[in-house]
Amino acid sequence: MSRVLVTGGAGFLGSHLCERLLERGHEVVAMDNQVSGRTENLDQIFYHDAFTYYEHDVTKFIHISGELDWVVHLASLASPTFYRANPIKTLKVGALGTHKTLGLAKEKGASYLFTSTSEVYGDPEVNPQPEDYWGNVNSYGPRACYDESKRYGESLVRAYRDEHDLDVRVARIFNTYGPRMRTDDGRVIPTFVRQALSGEPLTVHGDGEQTRSFCYVSDLIDGLLALKQSEVQTPVNLGNTDERTILDLAETIIEVTGSENGITHEARPPQDPSVRRPDLEKARSELGWEPTVSLRDGLERTIEHFESVV
Numbered sequence: 060m061s062r063v064l065v066t067g068g069a070g071f072l073g074s075h076l077c078e079r080l081l082e083r084g085h086e087v088v089a090m091d092n093q094v095s096g097r098t099e100n101l102d103q104i105f106y107h108d109a110f111t112y113y114e115h116d117v118t119k120f121i122h123i124s125g126e127l128d129w130v131v132h133l134a135s136l137a138s139p140t141f142y143r144a145n146p147i148k149t150l151k152v153g154a155l156g157t158h159k160t161l162g163l164a165k166e167k168g169a170s171y172l173f174t175s176t177s178e179v180y181g182d183p184e185v186n187p188q189p190e191d192y193w194g195n196v197n198s199y200g201p202r203a204c205y206d207e208s209k210r211y212g213e214s215l216v217r218a219y220r221d222e223h224d225l226d227v228r229v230a231r232i233f234n235t236y237g238p239r240m241r242t243d244d245g246r247v248i249p250t251f252v253r254q255a256l257s258g259e260p261l262t263v264h265g266d267g268e269q270t271r272s273f274c275y276v277s278d279l280i281d282g283l284l285a286l287k288q289s290e291v292q293t294p295v296n297l298g299n300t301d302e303r304t305i306l307d308l309a310e311t312i313i314e315v316t317g318s319e320n321g322i323t324h325e326a327r328p329p330q331d332p333s334v335r336r337p338d339l340e341k342a343r344s345e346l347g348w349e350p351t352v353s354l355r356d357g358l359e360r361t362i363e364h365f366e367s368v369v
């Protein structure tokens with residue numbers, strides 16, 4: 060049994076990961092400062108014997124007593140709504156938070172998993188995006204606080220690997236959805252589902268011809284665990300290759316929910332990427348992993364969850 064620290068443990072992905080690690084017999088220490096994470100996400104495991112929770116900001120010095128085998132750094136303000144409202148916090152968690160958690164892993168002799176993002180590719184000029192595409196990112200743009208903090212985080216992980224021989228993994232996570240996303244998260248699936256369930260029209264940004272590829276949360280967690288178990292020290296894309304236009308997504312959600320409120324068009328946020336789809340060849344060949352949940356099934360499970368909270 061190994062002991063794993065999960066930063067951002069009370070968040071959407073963090074809470075699902077903590078649960079799965081406990082199921083697999085690991086001891087889990089979760090850390091979160093609850094800026095976007097919520098402890099309700101941990102209700103089912105809070106009193107598990109192998110689970111501990113610390114309320115702590117990972118940009119400050121981290122003390123953990125006892126041994127640690129893994130540090131998984133998930134803490135992040137990943138939603139455009141949240142990072143636009145907290146650009147400095149977003150930069151700090153990607154830079155200082157990554158530095159503190161790397162330092163902790165080095166001190167404990169632990170392995171380290173960094174969760175990066177498809178946003179390192181910016182508004183991509185190639186589609187799908189393979190890991191060796193360097194990206195098209197504006198360092199002074201409206202999404203810079205998130206994109207650049209993750210790019211810096213990747214570089215810092217690389218430096219700890221080179222200079223301190225730290226055992227590292229880097230996941231580039233593409234759009235992921237599922238139960239426990241916040242209804243006020245601002246991202247497209249929770250927003251559309253909330254709107255469909257509460258009698259509002261779905262707010263499609265622009266003409267809705269921009270694309271995203273959506274991965275269901277259980278697939279993503281399987282991918283993270285496969286990466287952790289591998290020996291791949293370089294970035295690996297995790298996501299789903301089923302690329303859809305936002306308009307198509309809206310129509311699917313309307314169909315599944317039976318919503319009769321239709322669609323309304325709003326202005327598209329500045330520098331919103333036009334396309335996004337992972338090239339999963341590396342994940343398939345090196346991790347033996349690929350997603351299995353269809354958009355329709357994943358949406359049904361997500362809608363069921365939202366029906367109990369909206």
Ligand code: UDP
Pocket residue numbers: 139234245246247248250251262263264265269271305327328331332
């Ligand atoms: N989007 C939309 N309506 C909304 C929220 C988002 O049309 O109410 C669009 C957004 O402009 C983008 C896509 O959906 O083109 C995905 O946005 P999201 O914030 O979910 O994620 P990201 O842009 O980070 O991929």
